[in-house]
Amino acid sequence: MIAIITRLFPLWAALCSIFAYRNSAVFVPLKPYISEMLMLVMLSMGMTLKIEDFTRVLKRPTPIVAGIGLHYLIMPLAAWLIAKMLDMSPELQAGMVLVGCVASGTASNVMVFLSKGDVALSVTISALSTIVGIFATPLLAKMYIAASIAVPVMSMLKEIFLIVALPIAFGVTINYFAPQLVKKVVPSLPLITMSLIIIVLSTVVSLSSDKIGIETVIVVIGVILHNALGLIGGYWGGRLFGFDKSICRTLALEVGMQNSGLAAVLGSSFFGPMAALPGAIFSLWHNISGSFLASYWSGKPTGTSNDHLKREDVSLH
Template identity: 45%
Template sequence: MLQRFTSLFPIWAIVLSGIALLYPGIFLPYKDAIPFLLGLVMFGMGMTLALEDFLLVFKRPKAVVIGTVLQYALMPLIGFVIARTLSLSPELTAGVVLLGCCPGGTASNVICYLAKGDVALSIVLTSVSTLISFIMTPLLTWLYIGQMIDVDMHGMLVSILQIVIVPVALGIGINTVFASRIDTVRHSFPAISVLTIVFIIAIIMALNRETVISAGILIVVAVILHNLLGLASGYGLSRLMGLNEMEARTIGIEVGMQNSGLSVALAIKHFTAVAALPGALFSIWHNISGSFVASYWAERNISE
């Protein structure tokens, strides 16, 4: 039942987004709760990990290094180019670039499994990119848009430590120490994460009702291009660098699927509600595109 609920994430996101656009007053009072809600999602991610999961870094360093480098090299650049090409406003440009500077999203692990990718590699890539995000995300955001809009690097670093690193580390610690005692509740965390992210998306839609109506098509195009170019370039470059089909699929998914919830929380805190819109839309779209990509790859045999 919970797995079925989780798999229908895009549907719930679209339904609640529609409600938020029609009745924004329902969700507006909760705008200040976004960082806490994302922290809950990150804690849930940590509860699915253990310290031994990171051993793959030492066993297969090439794939981990390539995946992590492509994550932070491609998505910020792609986001910046798209935003400039489409002449997005400074606020929307900040949101698209910030989204690209965030680590991989936790939904990528599920999509990777469905696409017959390397799930262990996917988990490690998501974890590694998340753990170094407190340095990479503020730094890259400043490098790309620091001349266009004020970027509080120190404040962003502190926010990521509070919203991401501490909850993830706490979750890993609890899962490592009390693994056998929490087996009965661990399976519920993906459903809780989906419910929380859907609620965050609805809050952002309520906050940006007028922007969605006036600039909807343009920002939707930007989000779709950002995701698809990330998926394609992550896969293609991985193959060119000598990785096998399974590893390339995994890295393509990791690169193309961002932690959009983090970009939403950071945008709200350090920029504007408008800057949070790309992340909210990305949360819906990348799960839809990821499902199609997984279905396509799942029907094709893995070859070296």
């Protein structure tokens, strides 16, 4: 029953997003708890990982370098080209470019988890792309929109540590010291994890509902194209490097999914409220597209050891 419910994850995400848009007051009060909910999701992911997973990734650094390189090569350029092609206003162009210039988002780790990708690789790329982004984001933004942007360095490092690194490390520790307990808990995680992700997504939609109107259609088109180019470029870039399907799925989601919340904040702070719109819409769309893609991939073999992980054994696999 849990497997059937979680397989319909994209449907629940879409329905709840529509409800949140029409009834934003229901979810707005949950804004202060978004970080905590994501931390619980990351904790559940960490409980399915072992220390050996990370040592294995670090022994093969090529996918890490490829993921970060593809991310900062494809996304800023794609955002700039799409903004120009759609003839967006300068403010919206700045917002689009900022979405392309930020690091991978924490949501990518979740979607990789659902897709039978390499979670340890995903977490490593997200962490390193965030560190690289401290320098890359302002430099790339200046290159594409000729503006100087002050990136909140400590806030970004705090976010990646508290929301991603710490919960996953705690989960790995639990798995190391209490593997039998983990085996008992894991079967109950799918529904809990899916519910938390949907609540987070609904909260993001509710917080952006006042910015979403008929005049934003062009931004929606741009965001969908941008996300699609990232997903496609990440996957086939990985295939060109000769990586297996599990790694290619990981690269697709790491390249195509952004820390768009940060982009929205930077856009609003430096270019005006409309510059936050691409980031706000991207926050919604990449979760929906990622969940659909994850649902599709979760039923497809990768040809790696990940294939022995059954949907009912690991959260939302």
